[in-house]
Amino acid sequence: MTLLQGVFVVTALAAVISAVMVVASPRLVHAALWLVVTLGAVAVLFILLDAGFLAMVQVVIYIGAIAILIIFTVMLTRRVMADSGSQANRAWWLAVFIGVVMFAALLALLAQMPTWWQVTPPPLAASADFMVKDLGKSLVDLDRYVVPFEVASVLLLAALIGAIVLARPPAETAGKTGAE
Amino acid sequence: MSDQWLFIALILPLALFMASVPIGLSRLLGPRKSNPAKDAAYECGIETVGDTWVQFKVQYYIFALVFVVFDVEAVFLFPWAVAYEQLQLYAVLEGILFILILAAGLLYAWRKGNLEWI
Amino acid sequence: MITDPFTLVGDLLREFLIGLGLKAPEASGVIAFLGAGALATAVLVLCFLLIWAERKILARIQDRIGPNRVGPFGLLQTVADFAKLLTKEVVVPSGADKLLYFLAPPLAVMAVVGLWAVIPLAPNLVGTDINVALIYLISIGAIGTLAIMLAGWSSNNKYALLGAFRSVAMLISYEVPMVLALLVPTMLAGSMGTVAIVEAQRQMWFVVLAPLAAILFFTSSMAEAGKAPFDLLEAESEIVAGYNIEYSSMAFGMFFVGDFLHGFTLSALTVTLFFGGWLGPYVDQYSWLGLIYFLAKTAVVYFAVIWIRGTLPRLRIDQVNAFNWKFLVPLALSVVVVTAVADKAAATLGWDRTLALFVANGLLLLGTVIALQLYARSQRRRFERTSLAAAPAPAR
Numbered sequence: 001m002t003l004l005q006g007v008f009v010v011t012a013l014a015a016v017i018s019a020v021m022v023v024a025s026p027r028l029v030h031a032a033l034w035l036v037v038t039l040g041a042v043a044v045l046f047i048l049l050d051a052g053f054l055a056m057v058q059v060v061i062y063i064g065a066i067a068i069l070i071i072f073t074v075m076l077t078r079r080v081m082a083d084s085g086s087q088a089n090r091a092w093w094l095a096v097f098i099g100v101v102m103f104a105a106l107l108a109l110l111a112q113m114p115t116w117w118q119v120t121p122p123p124l125a126a127s128a129d130f131m132v133k134d135l136g137k138s139l140v141d142l143d144r145y146v147v148p149f150e151v152a153s154v155l156l157l158a159a160l161i162g163a164i165v166l167a168r169p170p171a172e173t174a175g176k177t178g179a180e
Numbered sequence: 181m182s183d184q185w186l187f188i189a190l191i192l193p194l195a196l197f198m199a200s201v202p203i204g205l206s207r208l209l210g211p212r213k214s215n216p217a218k219d220a221a222y223e224c225g226i227e228t229v230g231d232t233w234v235q236f237k238v239q240y241y242i243f244a245l246v247f248v249v250f251d252v253e254a255v256f257l258f259p260w261a262v263a264y265e266q267l268q269l270y271a272v273l274e275g276i277l278f279i280l281i282l283a284a285g286l287l288y289a290w291r292k293g294n295l296e297w298i
Numbered sequence: 299m300i301t302d303p304f305t306l307v308g309d310l311l312r313e314f315l316i317g318l319g320l321k322a323p324e325a326s327g328v329i330a331f332l333g334a335g336a337l338a339t340a341v342l343v344l345c346f347l348l349i350w351a352e353r354k355i356l357a358r359i360q361d362r363i364g365p366n367r368v369g370p371f372g373l374l375q376t377v378a379d380f381a382k383l384l385t386k387e388v389v390v391p392s393g394a395d396k397l398l399y400f401l402a403p404p405l406a407v408m409a410v411v412g413l414w415a416v417i418p419l420a421p422n423l424v425g426t427d428i429n430v431a432l433i434y435l436i437s438i439g440a441i442g443t444l445a446i447m448l449a450g451w452s453s454n455n456k457y458a459l460l461g462a463f464r465s466v467a468m469l470i471s472y473e474v475p476m477v478l479a480l481l482v483p484t485m486l487a488g489s490m491g492t493v494a495i496v497e498a499q500r501q502m503w504f505v506v507l508a509p510l511a512a513i514l515f516f517t518s519s520m521a522e523a524g525k526a527p528f529d530l531l532e533a534e535s536e537i538v539a540g541y542n543i544e545y546s547s548m549a550f551g552m553f554f555v556g557d558f559l560h561g562f563t564l565s566a567l568t569v570t571l572f573f574g575g576w577l578g579p580y581v582d583q584y585s586w587l588g589l590i591y592f593l594a595k596t597a598v599v600y601f602a603v604i605w606i607r608g609t610l611p612r613l614r615i616d617q618v619n620a621f622n623w624k625f626l627v628p629l630a631l632s633v634v635v636v637t638a639v640a641d642k643a644a645a646t647l648g649w650d651r652t653l654a655l656f657v658a659n660g661l662l663l664l665g666t667v668i669a670l671q672l673y674a675r676s677q678r679r680r681f682e683r684t685s686l687a688a689a690p691a692p693a694r
Contacts, residue, residue, distance in 0.1 A: 183323070183326070184426050184427065184428050185426070185428065186326075186327060186330050186426070187330045187333065187334055187415055187425045187426035188412065188415050188425075188426060188428070188434075190330055190331050190334040191334035191337065191338055191411065191412060191414075191415050191425065192408055192412050194334050194335055194338050195338050195404075195407060195408040195411035195412060196404045196405065196407075196408045197404075198338055198339070198342060198407075198411075199342075199403065199404035199407035199408065199411075199552050199555075199556075200400075200404045202380075202384065202548040202551060202552065203388070203400060203403065203404070203547075203548045203549050203552060205384055205548065206383065206384045206385070206386065206388055206547045206548035206549075206551075207388050209384055209385050210384070210385055210386050210387040210388055210547055211387045212387060212388075213387065239467070240463055240467055243467050243470065243471055243619070244467070244470060246474075246623075247470040247471065247473065247474060250474045250477075250478075250627070251473070251474070251477065254474070254477040254478060254481065255433070257481055257634075258432070258433060258481065258484060258490060261481045261484040261485045262484055262488060262489060262490055263488075264484075264485040264488065264638065264641075264642075265485075265488040266488075267642075269642050269643075269646060272638050272639070272642045275638065276635050276638060276639070279631055279634060279635055280635075282631075283628070283631050286623070286627060286628070286631075289623075290623070290624065295619070295620070295623040295624060296616070296619075296620070297615055297616040297619040297620070
């Protein structure tokens with residue numbers, strides 16, 4: 001087993017174990033922090049696949065923005081200092097069963113590829129610098145991804161407006177009707 | 181390429197370890213006389229009353245959300261910026277359109293008064 | 299005269315290790331480990347000097363002398379402070395989450411030391427030359443933000459948590475103009491790697507090509523580092539030290555170290571991205587000159603940081619947020635748009651690039667000043683209108 005394979009096995013185990021801890025942690029804030037560990041492990045997996053840019057995007061967006069948003073909302077909307085007790089509901093055995101079935105199905109699908117058990121990726125066809133440049137060019141190329149690129153900005157705009165509308169205090173409308 | 185990341189994979193745990201050593205040292209060297217009054221949570225000198233909880237202020241949520249949106253936008257713009265030199269003018273304008281759409285979102289948040297901190 | 303000591307030392311070490319029986323990749327790994335250790339140690343030891351320098355300079359700005367008793371010129375004052383901190387009791391608050399409580403300070407320090415891995419110190423002296431260094435900088439900053447959240451929550455203290463929330467809200471707010479400002483050197487250099495950005499400044503430093511972006515990055519980095527005038531999070535008169543209320547002894551010391559080091563690190567980053575890093579006369583022949591140029595430039599920028607700290611009053615939290623979202627972010631977006639258009643126009647129309655970009659920045663600055671004047675005028679008119687309406691008639 002080479003060093004890279006060893007690192008992969010350790011990272012994959014960390015990702016799986018922390019993912020299980022996310023759903024099994026009794027305290028909600030701990031679950032959010034285990035999520036951070038899972039996201040970090042996925043970023044390391046991206047690095048092992050020679051996708052440095054995606055790994056950094058994973059850390060910046062998922063850990064730096066989304067995990068912080070989750071932690072904010074978890075800490076703000078619950079009395080988390082006193083939060084405890086198992087978060088699982090009665091049907092947890094059904095969830096485990098479905099999870100195992102999905103895993104088996106994915107495994108069967110993957111096993112149809114000829115070299116699916118290889119954990120070292122084949123060498124890159126081009127340098128990493130070229131790939132980021134290529135990604136940039138393809139995002140604005142009229143023949144490639146310019147429409148999804150612009151639609152993504154509209155999607156972000158919709159998310160922003162939606163969240164702002166949702167966060168508007170309900171007392172506003174009540175105040176207006178009360179003043180009349 | 182992953183060997184470029186080796187240095188980072190080495191310096192991060194090393195820094196973590198090197199910063200933990202003084203803390204461990206002070207745990208060893210410092211006295212350990214804990215008593216309930218000293219360990220109680222600090223509330224400007226008076227006893228704490230009730231559960232420890234923080235009032236929900238919608239500002240935190242709005243700021244975090246606007247930050248997520250602009251973070252994703254910036255991440256989309258980085259490959260565009262890297263390829264900038266080799267792009268034609270129309271491609272540059274497409275990126276500017278991307279920025280302007282999100283600037284409109286910022287303007288909306290501003291006019292709705294959501295960027296105030298109360 | 300040794301022309302390139304860094305490569306020389308690297309090669310000597312590699313030959314020595316291979317001579318001991320290691321294979322080539324393992325030798326590289328050992329060298330990387332030694333390099334990482336040397337960099338982390340150098341940076342943390344540098345803190346002693348930095349804290350002394352900051353206290354002395356702040357003292358002079360405030361018309362006093364500063365530490366001058368312990369050691370010559372008070373140089374050993376920081377050593378004495380840390381020796382004192384080492385021997386104090388580590389008071390762990392009751393109900394605190396021990397693992398997270400002790401994880402937060404080293405995490406905060408790691409977030410700052412990790413930044414040095416991509417800063418090129420001299421022509422052949424850089425921790426690692428990843429091509430996504432700028433996003434790496436942002437991601438390590440995000441981990442620092444997480445550390446503050448951990449510190450606030452694990453202290454089991456309402457005020458620590460509140461302080462941590464306000465800190466994190468301010469930090470994530472100021473990340474937006476910082477990230478947008480980082481787009482400008484990327485556009486000008488055609489790469490996100492710090493080594494490529496330094497090399498691209500051989501013709502002209504980026505501070506001349508994009509002065510507004512430099513100011514934006516410098517300002518938002520200072521807010522990220524919690525330096526005045528954005529230091530309301532650590533101000534004693536505010537929320538009583540915020541997220542690190544419940545930290546004592548060396549745990550607090552490590553937060554302190556991380557904070558100070560962040561100030562110096564942001565100076566180093568500003569120098570790398572906008573002031574040409576290690577570039578200077580004769581640096582290609584004698585690469586050790588690059589290290590000297592880099593340290594000198596960083597010291598100048600750090601002096602500016604301390605100067606600003608000692609001069610400007612502290613901003614309130616609502617002023618801080620308004621300044622960010624209503625001024626810095628629109629300005630950052632405008633700078634990116636204007637730079638993109640100006641550079642491409644200069645390239646297609648054949649104008650001189652430096653002149654075109656400088657003029658474009660100047661015009662944007664003019665536009666910003668005019669916008670601010672109009673805004674101030676409208677605010678003043680609104681204030682006069684309301685106060686005139688509310689003021690009673692003068693008594694006879």
